[in-house]
Amino acid sequence: SAKARAPTKRIPKTALAPKTPRSRKPTDRGTATVKAAYLALMAAKPEPQGQPLVWAEGRQALCETLPYFRSFQGGGHTSDGTALGFMFDRHCSKHDYIDSTVVIARSGGGMKLDEETGERVQAEDQVEKHQVRAVRDNIRQQNPVVLIVGNGNPKCPSKIPHRFAVLDWFKPTHVWSEKSEGKIIIRYRFEKLNSKEPSWWTPKDYRVISSGIVVQSQFSHNYRINRYELPGIHGFVTHFIANRTVQQEAGGPDEMWTEMQTADTGLRRGSKPKGDEEYLGRQFMVNYGMPYKFITAATFRSFDDACNTIKAARSRLNWAQRYVNPGVCKDFNEVLAIGYFEEQSINYHDDGEDGLGPTIATLSLGYPAWMSIRLKxxxxxxxxxxxxxxxxxxxxxxxxxxxxxxxxxxxxxxxxxxxxxxxxxxxxxxxGLKSKPVGRQHAPDALKLHLGHGDIVIMHGEDIQKFYEHAVSPVGKLRFALTARHITPEHLTPEERMVYVVKEDENVYDGSAIV
Known part of the structure; x- marks a missing residue:
């Protein structure tokens, strides 16, 4: 027989507790706005210049195939205290960074889902655990890791053609802690092991800034290297931004800066005729190697008599021009050293004199300066x-x-x-074109570079000197600019030629000592 059911008591509606408002889930309007912005960001990315050698459309296939990444849930894989691989997908820190050769990313752990936005946020301070200790050990043992990126990573500079793709082998270089939005997070910095090989994830199309200048950025040999292509001409400007490792390397900018102040480099105030009198220029300068017919006469000296800084600058600038323009230009045979004291500057001018090669390179030492480039x-x-x-x-x-x-x-x-x-x-x-129009009479600056200690600037192309001009305004007490050129001997008159022989560059600097 059927079991008798217990009687149920009907509860009147008036006795029911009032309904609490439904909490907004991550699928509601707040998240929709975030998701729309995220999708727009991903859709706007350029295509990569190449294709990955290793990729997968699913995480299981990736983890079951690759020996260096077996983490089915986490973002890092370690084994026996050694870090082997890392994956960086959608949920990353706003300060994460990826370019052609450098990746900066947060360590894993301590995140939760934000109910208002649907985004994962840092909920608690990160502490050093086995993964962080493994990365530190990799740095000590110089063991590389493999980096993998997901196609949802907003920091990747180009579109990822598969769900997951292996970037390359990277060497971990730094581990540090920082505070972000009130929480302590641990961050890693990785540098591509072979920086000379093209990175497939580099954007196919370069970034264009507001003035129409196309800029390509990369990190190599401890320099941030920005290459600017000016519109309408054949040529470019490349800015090597030195970091502390470059500045402090043996024989590098720090030692050069000291020697320029302590050694007898021959720096003198040049003179120029004005009527029946000779006037001294403001800057202190000296010319080594082939004579450069500057607006103010400078002292000419042989590289044999130069201090280490002059020779090292020539070699470093030769390396820099070969790096950005391999096999195109002749080595520099002249270095002009100029000392700038407080409030001294050089107004707009070009370096397009007859007899000069198409490339000019400058090494900055000491206090910073602003370099401005504009149309003539x-x-x-x-x-x-x-x-x-x-x-x-x-x-x-x-x-x-x-x-x-x-x-x-x-x-x-x-x-x-x-x-x-x-x-x-x-x-x-x-x-209504006039040489003195009402309003602006000079072109606005097309490009403005902040030159720091140890930075290198290369201008390549005759068109740059023909159509553009540049000015340099130092900021601080003392700055030295060592500028190298290739001067064709045939353009010198017999009276202008030197009595010494300009030898080839004997200091073979290749930038690899600090890589």
Whole structure:
């Protein structure tokens, strides 16, 4: 027989407790906004320049195949106290960083889901556990690790073509703790083991900044290297930003800085004629190697008589130009050393004198300086100071660029100089081009670089000197600029040639001593 059911008592609706508002789940409107922004960020990424050699569409396939990553849930894999591999996917710190050769990431652990946004956030301080100790041991033992990235990582500079992809072998270089949003987190820094090999995840398209300048960044030989391609010309500017390892290396910038102040480098105030008198320039300078006909006459000396800093600077700058332009340029045969005291600067000028090679490189020592690069006055305005129209390709960023460029392209079939000049004069009148217009008379700075101690700047290409000019304004008490060029002997008159022989660079600096 069926069991008798216990009687149930019906509870009146009035006796029910009022409903509490439903807590917002991570799928609600707050998370939708975050997710939309995240998807937009991922969709805007450029394609990578290559393809990964090792990849997987699922985590299980990845972990069951790779001997260096068997972590089915965590972001790191260690074995017998040695770190073997790390995976970095969507949930990362806002201060994480990935480029072609360097990865900075947080250690795992201590995170929870934020109910308002659906994002994982740091909920508690991180402490050093076995994984961190393993990374520190890798650094001591110089053991590399494999880094893997997921296609949900917002810090990766390009789109990842698979769910998971192996980046490459990396060497861990630093472990440290820092406070972020009130919580202590532990961070790792990894550097690609073979920085000379192209990184497949490097963006195919370079980043374009607001002035139309294309910039490519990388980290190599302990320099942050930014290469800027100016619009409308063939050429580039490369800025090597030195870190403390570069500055403190044996024979490096710190020792150079000291020697420039203590050794007799030959720095003297150059003179220049003005009427019947000789006037001394503000800067102290000395020229080594081939004579450079500077605006202020400098003392010429042989590299045989140079101190270690001058020789080392020449070698370091030769290495830098070979690094950014391999097999293209001749080695430098001249170094001009200039000392800047407080409030001394060099106004806008170019280095396009006859007889100079297409590459100029400068090593900065001491207090920092600002280097500003802008279009020359006549190319910016379209007319010379004598109100004559400029018959050269208009540069992006100049006044009335679109109209001038269209007219210039249409004139390329005209060979008669008088007819070309007539059309250019008509265009100048139509557009109201003047050498002293109302308002801005000089082009705004297209590029401004902060030059620190040990930094190197390379300008390559004749067009840079033809269309652009640069100025340097030091900030501080004392700065030395060591600038190297290749000067063609054939452009020197017999009176200008030196009595000594300029030998080849004997200091073979290759940048590898501190890698």
């Amino acid at each position: 006055h006549n190319h910016y305005l379209g007319v010379t100071t004598g109100e004559n129209p400029v018959d050269e390709p208009p540069m992006p960023g100049c006044i009335e660029y679109q109209e001038r460029r269209k007219a210039y392209d249409e004139m390329q079939t005209i060979e008669d100089k008088k007819e070309r000049r007539s059309k250019l004069e008509a265009l100048s009148a139509k557009l």
